[in-house]
Amino acid sequence: MTVTTVIAGSVIFLLLAIPLAVQVITAFRGPFLPFGVSSAKWSVDNFVTLWELREDFWAVLGSTAVFVGGSTIISLLMAFGLAWVTVRTDAPFRRVISVLVIVPFIVPPIVKAQAYLLMLSPESGVLNQVLRLLPGDLVVDPYAFSTMVVIQSLTNVTFPYLMIVPILTSMDGSLEESARVSGASWPQTLRRVTLPMLWPGLLGVTVLTFILGLGSLEVPLLFGQESGKDIFALKLWTLISASAGELPQYGLAAAWGCVFLVITTIAFVIYLRATRDAERRASISGKGFRPTVMKLGGWKPPVLLAVFVFTLLTAILPLFALFWSAITPYPIAFSFEALATQTHFTAFGEVLGDPEFWASLGRTLVIAGGSATIACVAATVLAYGIARGRRTVWTKAVDLFASSSVAIPAVIAGFAMFLTFMVINPVIPLAGTIAALVIAYSYRVSIAYRSGYSATLQIRKELEEAALVSGASPLEGFRKVVVPLLMPTVFAVWIQMFILGTNEFTLPAFLATPESRPLSVYMYAMINPRSAQLYAPDAGAAMALIFTLLVFLIGYGLQWAVSLVAIGRARRRSAIPGLGARPAAAPNDPPAPATRAVAAQELEEQKEFADR
Known part of the structure; x- marks a missing residue:
């Protein structure tokens, strides 16, 4: 069992530590790759270049802070409001509302970004068509920086919502009732009672949402080629995607990655320190626990209207825009005349008859399934070993390290993996292969680790001790007793990571080649005008709908x-x-x-x- 735990820990170490180490080394060795290049030498030239380009440096920091911070705040406000309505109020159709909020979670991020781009098209976008019907001739510029912030927040609402709902569900409402009895209004109760009680959980949601937004490439890539060119994710992508006649600037990109990795690490440490005394705010007890249900009264119509507008912007209009783009030969505004004369459904047949679509779909399933399996197996074994071991400095360090992938934005993980495979390619030719993508996708191992750790703590040791007394080895006890009990949790996490893998775009954007690209990257090639012969917007929209x-x-x-x-x-x-x-027994048996x-x-x- 010790050997098995060490092997699992080594796998997680290779997934997380090696790529980040290669990125740091690249930042200090030359402008290209750190090894195998004659010009590579140890220096701080890349960081000096960052400082010499101070205007660019501060522009990237400022744009990223506004983009990620603004979208995080907006998404948290919307998520908290929706969670409050579905958990702590008597609003009608609460279960329907919760389903409508979760539905966008299954839509791949690149599909959502494409749908918003179509929805906001200045001439043919359905939202702009609706806005023109209102007084004032309103038109939304899809490429404005403020529009990007709002779109990014809309794409990320479901994640904080799913994390805030259990926090609100677990809060005892008697404290709020006491405040109300003492004469406090609902705003005062929210500010002085509710938010202080929820502070540790909300801070964790804020940090994770911030890191998620920092690593997201889809919205900046589709919307921000001009106004969002200084956003970190797009900046990193631009540095390694050199134009014709130019070399990619791996060293400078690695230096940028190190700067933002330090920022996310500081944010993660602040979260850990702020939540170390979270039990002081625990409000659930075995006596008299009940959540408070707020009566909306006359606020029900405005609340339902706000929920309807949210659903309209996040589900109905984007999917309609995708469908309209799929059945029209070129971007045209919706009208009943166009619906009768210019629509066709041939794009769906073209997609289903495209062999590359099925090949990309097959690669997507293999990559998502393989990465989810590696992460779940390694994380479950290590989580069991740490949970059952003695609490020493070593085990605490391993526990923190195995949980640290949540502090690594996807764009940094993708770039770090890209550098790693480029460096080892002369010895182990993995660059651009499906195996490289499987390994890269597995970096989100902390999701499986934290779930496995919590599930292990819920299994009493007496079961394993009984197996040992019966003559089983620790490994046999783990395999025959613990694993069957952990399987429901493992399966649930595997499904979650599998869905995340099928939706992934940022990681393969750095690692995939035409021979190994998953469906998300192939679909982006069909909607990207720079893709030359692959560009087919109607087929791309049809593929997005089929993909979803x-x-x-x-x-x-x-x-x-x-x-x-x-x-x-x-x-x-x-x-x-x-x-x-x-079983069958005598009639007189009790x-x-x-x-x-x-x-x-x-x-x-x-x-x-x-x-x-």
């Missing part, structure tokens, strides 16, 4: 299959003598209501888990 439908069917199909397995396991367990239905009640309760819990 496939992600939905695969993701929810896997969850449905896992729920069936969980329900079947619970039913089989309820049929075991002593746990569920009693009933066993307690054991049956326990089995029934377990079955209900399994069904509830399956429903979730």
